[in-house]
Amino acid sequence: SAVISQKPSRDICQRGTSLTIQCQVDSQVTMMFWYRQQPGQSLTLIATANQGSEATYESGFVIDKFPISRPNLTFSTLTVSNMSPEDSSIYLCSVEDRVRNTEAFFGQGTRLTVV
């Protein structure tokens, strides 16, 4: 299995500012994903973080608002830009390795509150 370290675990931010969330995996993985879990709701996929190329965003999410980096096979960052209270959510990093695993592994999540 993969062990995922996500930082920070929680933060309270002022509206208009940006927060970068880090995701570190203990092994090289093919696929890394970023999800959002809004209060009382399920997980929604934001984007797939591709190593060496631009992230692939789902409908309703754009790069200007959620820029993503994937510099190598074990690390990715998600930035929540120009935050508003509507961005208050739990953001989760997920990894999947099609070769070695048949499931998705999740980080502990980053609980973001925008005030």
Place this chain on the structure above:
Amino acid sequence: AQSVTQLDSQVPVFEEAPVELRCNYSSSVSVYLFWYVQYPNQGLQLLLKYLSGSTLVESINGFEAEFNKSQTSFHLRKPSVHISDTAEYFCAVSDLNFNKFYFGSGTKLNVKP
């Protein structure tokens, strides 16, 4: 595209009673099916999964789920719940290439003494 429906947002149940959490999915392609559990203030953990073979799959803590292709369902059951089973349970599907996971809205299981 796939979608997952969990009709019950909350399920209260007394300790040692049986429970069933319902999950239905919609997909134009074959899928893999998963149940994830999220304990309070913790991340998601895989509970069990169906990839192929026997349609009845079990977890190590007594949960089981049965894949029913004709009814496009993957309901989660436990014959006798414990207080420690109190958590939110998410049903999920992925296509056979694991391109994406689609999650249901979750069911909060509240086990009362």
